[in-house]
Amino acid sequence: MCVLKLALTLVCIAVFVKECTSSPAYRFGEKQVGDKFEFTCQHGPDECLGNMIETCVMNKVPDAAVAVIYCMEAAVNVLKAAESCLALFSPATVFGDIMACANGEDGNQLMHQNAKKTAALQPPHQYVPWITINGEHSEDLQQKPMSSLFQLVCSLYKVLGQCVHGNSSRYADSVNVSLYYESLCPGCRQFLVLQLMPTFIMLNDIMNLELVPYGNAQCLTLFSPATVFGDIMACANGEDGNQLMHQNAKKTAALQPPHQYVPWITINGMASVTEPRYGHRDSVDQNFDYMFKILIIGNSSVGKTSFLFRYADDLFTPAFVSTVGIDFKVKTIYKSDKRIKLQIWVTKAEEEFSPVTDVRTGAETGKSESVRPQKL
Secondary structure, three states, rough: HHHHHHHHHHHHHHHHHHHHHEEEEEEEEEEEEEOOEEEEEEHHHHHHHHHHHHHHHHHHHHHHHHHHHHHHHHHHHHHHHHHHHHHHOOOOOOOOHHHHHOOHHHHHHHHHHHHHHOOOOOOOOOOOOOOEEEEEEEEHHHHHHHHHHHHHHHOOOOOOHHHHHHHHHOOOOOOEEEEOOOEEEEEHHHHHHHHHHHHHHHHOOOOEEEEEEEEOOOOOOOOOOOOOOOHHHHHOOOHEEEEEEEEEEHHHHHOOOOOOOOOOOOOOEEEEOOOOHHHHHHHHOOOOEEEEEEEOOOOOOOOOOHHHHHHOOHHHHHHHHOOOOOOEEEEEEEEEEEEEEEEEEEOOOOOOHHHHHHHOOEEOEEEEEOOOOOOO
16 A cells, blocks of 8 residues: 555656645645744755755856856766865855855745745746746746757747847847756756756857746645555655565566666566667766766768767768757767766857857866867
């Protein structure tokens, strides 16, 4: 029964999230205690701290905040990367000052403001990441930026043909993009790294960006209202839950071939690790021994994107057009029993996209490398 109840909760979150309702018995969010607020986050205390650190970075170093947050979210461990990311993009800022904000009254009040902004959303948010464009949210405005935020921002800008040219002084209007997210939410991190940051680098002249790290999407007891949530938590924290999780571990360890990422799908008990369409799983997989970030640069129409697709997916088409913005692929290879993850980027050849090459960082080492495109 415990497994069934836990499964129902997971199904509620993962499959029927758009129909979910909150329960007054237990909810993620904030609770006022005296003159302060206590926050409970969907992915635990570490996520609350990550939300608080990123909020304080936006308050204390607004000019570098987007780069610092991108650096954190692209790292294997968001919290461990925070100090080196701050040193990389705002070396004059003392990390202790950020932590003092995160653990003190300033951070508490800033997070309360994020909670108020999130609670005021119309329509109310039901999942994360939750995207608003020019203050509006719809199913269409949620789905389009997931595939290409760059194209959406350009399509909404009044001078479509000039959306990536010139400087900010030329523009009378801009496109407002707001992201309501959680610092440890995998889908939020994927969107921020693969869509939001590359688009912001190229279109910052016409794009106003707001980040609100609070989120707290909620979904409870929708399918079993008679069940007491405390019984579920007693199972999860007790002997029953421990043994059930051990059985899950044994099932996972017995997979043939051994699973290499999640989600891992078997059909009639079988799984294939060579199917190209599953390659996108690698983009959020954190299980590897080494990771290399590779940027392919060169003149226009020399075959950079064709090379990328052939190497990453073993696909080729003669119908490629010139890259607008960024193409991105992830490939995992094995060498001497080591799992090596490659993040491969292709950028448009024109010089106005050269800032993209300045944002490749080693978040764990605190080092940065800049390479300008050169004629081949």
